[in-house]
Amino acid sequence: MMRRTRTTLVIIAGLLALAVILLLAGCAAIPTQLPPVATAGRVTLPTQPPPAELGKPVAPLDVDLSLSGKPLLGSTQTMTFTVKPWPGTDAPNAAITITLPPEIELVSGSLTWQGDIPKDETRQVQVNVRIASKGYYSARGYVRFSRSVYGGYGKTAALYFVVDDTDAWAGKQPPKNNWVANNVSPGGRPVPPGTERITAHAYLTRPLEWDQETDLIYEITPTADIDQVEIGLILPQAGIAVVEQKNPRQKTLVFRPAAEREILGTKVGPSMSWYGPLVKDDRTVIRVRLKPATTGEGAIIAYVSE
Numbered sequence: 001m002m003r004r005t006r007t008t009l010v011i012i013a014g015l016l017a018l019a020v021i022l023l024l025a026g027c028a029a030i031p032t033q034l035p036p037v038a039t040a041g042r043v044t045l046p047t048q049p050p051p052a053e054l055g056k057p058v059a060p061l062d063v064d065l066s067l068s069g070k071p072l073l074g075s076t077q078t079m080t081f082t083v084k085p086w087p088g089t090d091a092p093n094a095a096i097t098i099t100l101p102p103e104i105e106l107v108s109g110s111l112t113w114q115g116d117i118p119k120d121e122t123r124q125v126q127v128n129v130r131i132a133s134k135g136y137y138s139a140r141g142y143v144r145f146s147r148s149v150y151g152g153y154g155k156t157a158a159l160y161f162v163v164d165d166t167d168a169w170a171g172k173q174p175p176k177n178n179w180v181a182n183n184v185s186p187g188g189r190p191v192p193p194g195t196e197r198i199t200a201h202a203y204l205t206r207p208l209e210w211d212q213e214t215d216l217i218y219e220i221t222p223t224a225d226i227d228q229v230e231i232g233l234i235l236p237q238a239g240i241a242v243v244e245q246k247n248p249r250q251k252t253l254v255f256r257p258a259a260e261r262e263i264l265g266t267k268v269g270p271s272m273s274w275y276g277p278l279v280k281d282d283r284t285v286i287r288v289r290l291k292p293a294t295t296g297e298g299a300i301i302a303y304v305s306e
Contacts, residue, residue, distance in 0.1 A: 059153035081141035103133035
């Protein structure tokens with residue numbers, strides 16, 4: 001008899017230190033100020049190729065991606081990507097690209113620019129954008145230039161967004177609830193690079209606060225058509241109550257709670273699970289509304305099995 005092979009992608013979403021978080025209730029759920037921008041040291045162009053960091057040349061310029069105001073849902077903002085070569089350095093044959101996520105719409109302006117950036121000059125690319133959707137996402141600015149002596153250099157700046165119905169935040173660094181998937185097999189061994197057919201991440205729309213509702217969102221995007229998958233969320237057995245759960249927009253996915261199971265050698269409680277097929281590059285979004293019910297701590301686990 002052939003035994004079906006199961007591959008599990010698991011997100012250990014981070015310890016939810018409810019006892020600590022609840023003591024902070026009443027503080028702003030979303031930061032109101034952008035973190036300070038780190039600035040690289042100023043040096044003159046050396047006579048030898050720029051030093052290598054982890055085997056990669058250091059681009060002799062500073063970059064920054066910024067927003068004119070608070071990214072409230074539905075608002076229009078000016079996004080600026082700034083490229084400034086180090087003193088005494090130019091950036092010939094420069095190519096600049098701003099990449100927007102689907103949640104941010106381009107209103108006006110060009111997302112690309114090409115040309116030379118002379119010594120001691122700064123180049124800015126500005127676009128007007130509309131914040132069209134809630135959630136967690138990021139925009140990026142990238143510049144690459146080539147010099148015949150050393151070859152090509154590239155540098156990227158990112159801007160991270162957390163947007164809900166009434167408030168919003170943007171910062172240079174990911175928010176603390178930026179959880180990225182650790183792809184592991186059921187035996188706890190890493191999945192070899194290039195073999196996973198699903199990319200996924202989970203996040204909270206705001207920090208957990210006593211008696212306040214928070215949305216847990218799990219986004220899954222397959223890189224190929226998949227006939228049948230199980231998508232699941234496992235919450236701490238105590239401390240958090242589920243207020244409601246919303247089925248994803250794919251009508252083929254069916255919600256069905258699962259029994260106690262073992263993941264990575266650890267027994268966990270019942271999970272909220274969805275079953276069905278996935279279509280290549282068609283993102284599935286699972287949204288569950290949570291509310292802290294008691295103090296305590298634990299982990300949220302989000303997983304996909306095929």
